[in-house]
Amino acid sequence: MLVFEFKAYGNQQQFHAIDEALRTVQFIRNKAIRLWMDSINIGKNELSKYCAVLAKEFPFCDKLNSQARQASAERAWIAISRFYDNCKKKVVGKKGFPQFQKDNRSVDYKTTGWKLAENRKSITFSDKNGIGKLKLKGTINLHFYQLNQIKRVRLVKRASGYYVQFCIDVNRCEVVETTQNAIGLDVGLKEFYTDSNGISVENPRFLRKREGRLKKAQKCLSKRVKGSKNRGKARQILSKRHLKISRQRKDHAIKLARCVVQSNDLIVYEDLRIKNMVKNHCLAKSINDASWYQFRIWIEYFAKVFEKVTVAVNPQYTSQECSNCGVIVKKMLSTRTHVCKCGCTLDRDFNAARNILSRGLGTVGHTGISRFNLGNACGEVISTDAGEILYQQIASMNQESQRL
Incomplete structure (x- = not known):
């Protein structure tokens, strides 16, 4: 499944109609949660049938498309x-009891x-709802795909506008040539990651x-009167600055992950528990800013695309x-140098x-990994023999860990 995004252009009346649709979606979702709380033995089918009941009871729900109500x-x-x-899994801590949504955006x-x-x-x-015709602007050519391949269309509201x-x-x-290289990645805060070849990538932070600009925008927002137009404008400015940072993180993770996967046949990384690591309030902001989880997600995605192995x-x-x-x-x-009695520094x-x-x-050695090039501490290249590459193992190895 591929997701392509386009910027939507229209008039204010159309954007107000989109906002009305977003509020309707939020209303239907919250009513479904309330029905589940107040009733017994409520399943997916009962919630789907409840959409028709809401459409008859509330006229604004009937304006929304029937399949959008079911979604x-x-x-x-x-x-x-x-x-x-x-x-069922007896997850430690909060189990994620369904909450009522307050600010739906899609x-x-x-x-x-x-x-x-x-x-x-x-x-x-x-x-x-009267949304009507919206112009689309993007870099992807949809002519390469048939209309029956489009399974879902989503309207999304962000600080920078509306998107489809x-x-x-x-x-x-995609088929790429095998490199016969294996790499180990150690993510960190000083450097974004250091690989087993001694190459480090700077942490963009x-x-x-941009923390100074964010604080200034937040201070400006706090001074505005609640409910006023100026507060809405200040909130828009703050949202745009946060959105820019999130987009920079995503772009950095995508480009770096693609480069790593294309250059190696085996990528090994740590199965970190980010949720537990951010409990350290001294490092929580820096850990979230590094966005290790997003980097891992894109590595696993590109590994499936290029048929590489991740562990x-x-x-x-x-x-x-x-x-x-x-x-x-x-x-x-704080100790940044490893010094061992064996003489390894x-x-x-x-x-x-x-x-x-x-x-x-x-x-993965017992599953069959063929002659990956490894670098030792002196920079020399050695190799290991463990049979032939079995790409059938990729599907099982690329499963995302539930620890993150």
């Missing part, structure tokens, strides 16, 4: 089923309620660099263990990256 009920059921799953249309123009540069929404997303049913797969290993003692002799050398977080992150790669090879 709103599906959102409620997703929250409910996630709560049930967490209870509405989903399935196969009806919209019509794409022949030139693929505009889309018309035909429900009773197309969910297209197609499997993306998008939030830290998540246990991060325990990767920084303490000596990559040369295996002895545990305890060190504080390496950068802390470089040592950890080598340990990560070693664990990854030990994990």
